[in-house]
Amino acid sequence: MTATSLPAAEPVLEVDDLRVELRTPRGPAHVVNGLSYTVGPGETVAVVGESGSGKSVSVLALLGLLPARVATVTGRAVLQGEDLLTMSSDRLRQVRGPGAGMVFQDPMTSLNPVLSIGKQLIEGIRAHSDVSKEVARRRAADLLGEVGLPDPERALDRYPHELSGGMRQRVVIAIALSNSPALLIADEATTALDVTVQAQIIDLVERLQADHGTGVIWITHDLGVVAGIADRVLVMYGGRCVEDGTVDDVLEHPAHPYTRGLLGSLPDLAQPLVDGRVPDLTTVPGLPPPPTDLPAGCVFWPRCPVRSDPRCETEQPPLAVLSPGSGGLEHRAATWCESGADR
Amino acid sequence: MTAVPTPGGTPAAPTPGSPIVTRPVRPRWRETLGLLARDPTAAIAAVVLLAIIVVAIFDTAFASQGPNEQDIANRLQSPSWSHPFGTDDLGRDILARVILGASVSLKVGFLSVGLALVVGTLVGLLAGFYGRWVDDVLMRIMDMLFAFPAVLLAIAILAIRGPGTSNTVIAIAVVYVPIFARVTRASVLGVREEVYVRASRSVGASDLRLLTRHVLPNAAPPIIVQTSISLAFAVLAEAALSFLGLGTQPPNPSWGLMLAEGNEFINRAWWLAFFPGIAIVVTVLCFNLLGDGLRDVLDPRQRTLMAGGGR
């Protein structure tokens, strides 16, 4: 099952059968095992999963940010008509920035502590367009204003440690957007921030996305964020996609036992909900399988509370279409379970 | 003027966010030895050191000629089968003297580091455990001692007390006390607030019991590593002081003294100064390698002062 129904416009990014293998002291780790998805212009795809599900590695692999000595990446990842995985390292460097910008999890460490904010913005701008320092500086100030930093002109001369976490993350976003990328990848971009700041950052990204028509990959383990920001959801487990579809389909009619566990819709799996909050992922008991030692059958089988089909123990269920879905997007899940618990 | 900054080797504050250890982790000897055995460099270093120590203990059994036996007819002989390391200006066998020198150097090394270990650890324990003014007073004194270049401090002490082996031991020990005090104090600070220590205190355990049962065993790994590294530098320091004529006195051969004697004949008989030097390098290298290996196994957080800090 590989055919994906395309959104109306040409996709910004088309990932097909992405696989990442890391060399570790304990043997090869199969971190990403055949991941396929597309991101359309102006669309936000949320990639959800626990830590260790391979979601961060899958996006780092796209931009060639994994150490080449330990990582083997195969598959196809076409960004604006060019395959990221086969292009030269020099071309890839040119794509980082104007093609795809990236925002990382921890704003406390993702900026260089000994360089000024301005320097870090300007070097990114000047790496891709041949402009004078003055022009780049003006553009940098504009960017800081756009992401909502007060007094952007003066902020250019400040150092990361002088800013709060939320402000730093705005700077990182400004850097990611400084070359007007077609795709923005946010890797747990709000996880390290407190809730009010989280909301501000999400608003900011949504606004910028609407203004520029950027496609967004939003990696998170917070389902509350997903519901707020995503058009589509891709649930990752054990390095593969176990369920995807529109945000409404997946969150309201979860089919895979794992997704249902995440959402707390299986009473025997989830811990009781306190004050009606969307539960955190930690509510699924057990740990994800180590990528060096994946189960022979379904990746979720060791933790699965359902195990309705005997094949699950020895065979990986393929992604199957459950419904044509709303808005022209199929709802798919990799499970043989008699789903429709609440359909 | 506050404490001297030593990055990389700063007596680290208790690492925040380190997992809370709920019971004392004692150095597990068998496991440590097992891990060390898997680190070939450290294992070889340990074996060589053991060999040197055995040779030093049974010194006379390994030499054909007594170390102070003179044979003027055969003076300044280059290395040969009967004298593998050659002979010196008095016809004494260099190999025999290097072997005897091993026992002198190692004796001074072990005694001085042992002394520094006992005193320094005690100071560090008291300072770290009681904090406040005890800490202030003790550590300021340590800072003062730390402000002198190591060899110079030792020279000054020998200038007061006069040259000789036992005074060398004291001089080197004084130099190393502050280092052990700092390392111990840092470790103690790290474990003092751990849950099990507070738990023991809350059930009314005495200070002495807390210190010996809980704090010391957990502070031990960096101290053990520091001991190995300090032994390396103690051997070097003994050699330097003897070389200057302030340490071991003739006719007893210490490696440093042999170097000083050899230095006078350097252009006629290179082997006089060469072999004792090699002996120092091998011994010191082994202590250093063993220290590095122990650090990897025992002290992954690198709480020990960096090697260069000892000089």
Add this chain to the structure above:
Amino acid sequence: MVLVGVSLIVFSLIHLVRGDPVRLALGTRYSQETYDALRHRNGLDLPLVQQYVTWVGRALTGDLGVSFRSGGTVTSLIGERLPATLTLAFAAVFLALLIAVPLGTVSALRPRSFIDRFATVISQIGISVPDFWLAIVLILVFAGTLGWLPTGGYVPLTEDPLGWLERLVLPAVATGVVSGSVLTRFVRSSVLEAMGSDHVRTAQAKGLPERQVFTWHVLRNALLPLVTVTGVQLAYLLSGVVVVEIVFSWPGLGQLALQAVRSRDYPVLQGAILLFALVFLVINLLVDLLYSRIDPRIRR
């Protein structure tokens, strides 16, 4: 605070000597007048507390007493020797950095490569070699066998620049090798750490050229703490200088201190040790100041 302690320790030096230091120094044949004059000039005829106050007071104005031997002031004796020692110390640190920075960086960039293993072995041996033995071997090889360089001595830079350099090379190598080894290991681990930090990934994600990522985001960050470590090394290196000076007949403070020990010239020894401690403290202070200037996290 430390300074007061240091002065106390140095001051007590002369009083910890068993017996009368002046009598010990003068030997058996001296006149009572010489004895009294020396005692008086060095303030040894006063009560202890008053002695200390006088001594510190004089030391603050640059008067460290009079040599028991030559009768010259300790300050002038030290003043003659200080430039030679500082020259040697700085040359050694310069040499150490010259080796450590490139070697450590290349090792970090190619972990487990031949050059990394080579650097690891060499620096491990470098830390273990007694500097004065290395000095002897260097003299044997370069001055003796090869005859390229003089065996020792010192000429001021202003008199004979080439001779100055020729005589400086071997002592600087012998003194600097330990620091060079320590610094090589430090640079290696520091660069490795910097390469693994998050902000380097951010810089790569910006699409900066590799070279720019390396110089601005790896090397710059890795070398900042080197300032402090180098300062500490410079201070420790003073210890090595003492012994190496003897081997090369380098007319520095170390030699002066040792002569003072041998001839029981305690005021000179006191002065030399006080100065070493002072240089040590000043270097550390300067390093702190310098570091707070260059690291924006501390800069005010």
